[in-house]
Amino acid sequence: GESVGLHLPTLSVQEGDNSIINCAYSNSASDYFIWYKQESGKGPQFIIDIRSNMDKRQGQRVTVLLNKTVKHLSLQIAATQPGDSAVYFCAENPNSGGSNYKLTFGKGTLLTVNP
Amino acid sequence: GAGVSQTPSNKVTEKGKYVELRCDPISGHTALYWYRQSLGQGPEFLIYFQGTGAADDSGLPNDRFFAVRPEGSVSTLKIQRTERGDSAVYLCASSLAGGLLTGGELFFGEGSRLTVL
Numbered sequence: 001g002e003s004v005g006l007h008l009p010t011l012s013v014q015e016g017d018n019s020i021i022n023c024a025y026s027n028s029a030s031d032y033f034i035w036y037k038q039e040s041g042k043g044p045q046f047i048i049d050i051r052s053n054m055d056k057r058q059g060q061r062v063t064v065l066l067n068k069t070v071k072h073l074s075l076q077i078a079a080t081q082p083g084d085s086a087v088y089f090c091a092e093n094p095n096s097g098g099s100n101y102k103l104t105f106g107k108g109t110l111l112t113v114n115p
Numbered sequence: 116g117a118g119v120s121q122t123p124s125n126k127v128t129e130k131g132k133y134v135e136l137r138c139d140p141i142s143g144h145t146a147l148y149w150y151r152q153s154l155g156q157g158p159e160f161l162i163y164f165q166g167t168g169a170a171d172d173s174g175l176p177n178d179r180f181f182a183v184r185p186e187g188s189v190s191t192l193k194i195q196r197t198e199r200g201d202s203a204v205y206l207c208a209s210s211l212a213g214g215l216l217t218g219g220e221l222f223f224g225e226g227s228r229l230t231v232l
Binding site: 045 | 119146148155156157158159160163170171174206208213220221222223224225226
């Protein structure tokens with residue numbers, strides 16, 4: 001079936017380095033993508049989103065890149081800090097039947113930042 | 116409160132028992148969502164409310180699961196005859212209005228961890 005998946009289940013980086021977390025999706029109809037951060041024992045927290053008519057969007061220390069040709073999404077975190085350690089999920093709106101409220105999440109990538 | 120509040124934070128029950136999980140969304144948010152997150156997995160959609168009505172309950176796994184939102188604010192997820200496979204974290208989220216592209220960001224609660232023995 002169509003799903004969102006992640007290339008790397010775990011990523012370990014040094015404090016101050018840049019981090020890149022990747023995500024592959026298979027539903028070409030998806031029109032909206034979101035990256036979430038989830039710390040242990042907490043709910044997912046919105047980081048940044050991007051619509052399918054864009055290929056790049058920047059936030060504070062974070063950038064999301066969307067490549068629709070290869071159905072690939074990435075999250076770049078600049079100057080990674082220990083507080084960035086968490087599980088990161090990409091999520092897509094499959095836009096099935098015109099719905100724009102339902103998200104399909106990937107499995108997640110565990111980011112560990114070493115001081 | 117300032118965020119989405121879910122109670123209980125932890126619930127341990129025995130197989131076959133009935134369970135209710137409560138979600139108190141952010142004040143003024145008309146859209147409310149329930150997701151289920153199994154260990155090591157991403158959240159999975161269960162049901163979406165717009166106001167008092169369930170606009171989409173296609174994610175509920177079977178008829179043992181039911182959710183209500185009688186006054187358009189607090190919602191309760193009800194699970195009958197619980198099974199061990201129901202063990203998971205049940206997440207509630209709310210947004211200002213329905214529609215990811217128009218209603219904006221989903222705000223998640225911390226979840227209710229259900230363990231069925």
